[in-house]
Amino acid sequence: MKGGWFKVYAIVYLVFLYAPIILLPMFAFNDATIISFPLTGFSTRWFEEMLDKPALSLAVKNSLFIAVTSSILATTLGVFAARASTRYRFPMKAGLMGLIMLPLVLPEIIVAVSLLVVLLGLGVSLSLWTVILGHVLICTPFCIAILSSAFQSLDQSLEEAAYDLGESAASTFRLIILPLVMPGIISSLLISFTISLDEFIIAFFLAGTEPTLPVYIFSQFRFPQAVPVIMALGTVLVCLSIVLLTIAEYFRRRGIAKAGGKDTGGFL
Amino acid sequence: MTEKPTMIAFQDVQKYYGDYHALRGITATIREGEFFSLLGPSGCGKTTLLRTIAGFEGISSGAVMIDGRNMEGVPANQRPTNMVFQSYAIFPHLSVGENVGFGLRRAGLSKAEMASRVGEALDMVGLKDYGDRAAHALSGGQRQRVALARALILKPKVLLLDEPLSALDKKMREQMQVELIRLQRQVGITFILVTHDQEEALVMSDRIAVMFEGEIAQLADPETLYRRPNSRKVANFIGTMNFLPAHILGESGGQIEVEAKGFGNLTLAAEQAPGAASGEGASVGFRPETLTILFEGQVASDREAMAVIEEVVYFGDMTYYDVKLDGSDAPVRISMRNVFGRPVLDIGMRTRVAWSPGALVLFR
């Protein structure tokens, strides 16, 4: 009984998972403004239209800027916190770590409104930077999770060996610790980048006049004639994600091979 | 033979971890060029003591001196010591050559000089031509050699080894024991080894410090430790020892009279129990190989007693007999080499047993 039924279930499940995604290229190349069956004909005009929208390119630029900055900041903060929590004991550790990791269990809308209230109260005007502030908050816990695991698997005697051989704390970090947690840092950057790029609620509340890509997409849903372009955009985004993920997976496997570890299956 | 100068001196070293008293007043010296071992069960403080030499642990009071210099305030990366870690701590992202040459990075050597010194070090540990190999692809024994080369290339005054052989299988371990002795003689510096394996310590060391619960129980060369342990605890930790109850009859003229069940009256040297009073209870201890079963026609060289064989354990090259000496209450274990042509005896047989009082150790 076991094998056969499970496989059928798995296939059906995968169909359910992919159902919406399959529609993307279907309607992106469909020659009609209404998204419904039956399909009318092949056309690439939505892609052409997509490239011709200044509002869209602005939103893309904004999102990229926010995502890159947020991922760098979140990873940096993550390195500090992960290193502190895996290597040192200090008072209030549990409390501070709990606070830092809190965004994991807090609905994003709460983070968004609380930041909004405080920023407006302080008279800070909303901009890309206020979005970055929010994104760093929610990305850092993920970075810490990834980096903690990387720091944990670092044999402490490697650091002591480096000291013993004459290195200082700084050069030990540069020569030994950093290279060995680099896969973790890269994962952390990628995950934060992805989270930030797709994040809607915080951007919606805190972006002010400059939209991010998700905010732009959301605003377009109100206009039925704008939707096919969104389909084209979605298709492009999916392909990009797959490419990025494949590259990341390739580097992850290479990293494991270089350090002589075993593949435990997947980023997550 | 003149004694070599002192390389390491511990002066009443105390260490606390919070309330836990890890090192309780360690005072000892280690000589230049010695192969010295810290031996004891886990938790006795031997690794902690080693790390205070290396500089990875501080001390709460007392002093650790290396080559006459007090190491207070000197961080680990400035001490004239190098360490081989229990896990070897080979840097996985570097090649074997890069690992070995790691400590020379700041010495400002030219590429050629560096390469030649790394080559020398690898050659010394038997890993010639391994320079370009990836460090993570090595076996346990090879990693250990890389760790040794990496430490020795810096020509430290003291090499510290933290249980270096515990991760290896038996064959590899025996091989490496010989290697380490050879290496130490070749390089000539002080080696300090931490181990819980008493056989290992006995084989390799010039002197051994046996530690229990943060204190040095006895510090001596292997033979002295084995033949004259200063307490039952040390006696039991190194090899096996039999004990029979005894009591002290009196002391006179540098000798003690002791009566022990099964042995009768004995005269032992007074250093064994200074200040002993008549009537005091004690134990007499002896190693399994110090009692011999006499076969037909053999004559005892010193003293002799009768015994009954209670258990026979055949080991191939040895046989262990549990025998009960006449007049004593409990059996003791003696070991006999199996000589071709000599029979293995049976349970229940009565036999003569030979022994010498000089081999007995008195414990209070």
Next chain:
Amino acid sequence: MGQSRWSKLRQTEAANGLLMISPTAIYALLLLAAPLGTIILYSFLTDGYLEIIRTFTFANYIEAWTNELYRSVMIRSLGVSMAVTAVTVLLAFPIAYFVSFHVAPSKKSLWLFLITIPFWTSYLIRVFLWKVILGYNGVINSGLLGLGVIEEPLTFILYNVNSVVITLAHAYAPFAILPIFVALEKIDRSLLEAGQDLGESKFMTFLRVTLPLAMPGVIASVLIVFIPTIGDYVTPQLLGGPEGRMVANLIQLQYLKLDNYPLGSAIAVSAMVIVTIVSLVFVGLNRRYLRGPK
């Protein structure tokens, strides 16, 4: 040469640890703790015309819980997220089991990869696509009509709670699968063989050995789905219709449209409290499964 007390102090583990964590901790204190504190504070204040009146009051909470509309939205949010959690986790378990036990080790990461690809697309677009699928002229309806299975388009599948549940279940599927998968992978296979060796059937071994050992993963899975879904904004907004509005939509309304920060804060805090209580109750009930090896 001794050391100054300051340098001895600096070397202590505690000092180094605090120093190391300080950038992140300060960031969190300023941008998370303080703002959260502020909205909790606001929830006890009153909304004036152009500003907030600083008089302490419970009125906002009373309003939030007695007002029919608000209360029903909050209860509905709780119900929806519980439904989504149940559906998602139950459907996720067999897939996780399949990949863990019936897929060759070399292929496992490929399956995980396949399962996670759909989620590397924009969440917004995915939600919109479900709208397309479930809509009056959407994929399901035009498909079923074309096949002749129905004569009129189905209306119960969009703009209500059902569509919200379906969409969220789809969105959170991989989050549910992964913790269960990880827990199942950790199970020592020889335990299962021992179970069978002792006479149990495969199914009973599953119930008595596999399931309890997988429980920590299931619990993690439940929390990972439950907590974010209750606060989801996009799905109810786009395809919940008037009956499908959830608490996040309500909060947004109060803050951005009605400019009523105190009431919005009260609703937000209430939502947080509900989530915390339900989570703690759930974890508490399952304490015995969490005692095992991690």
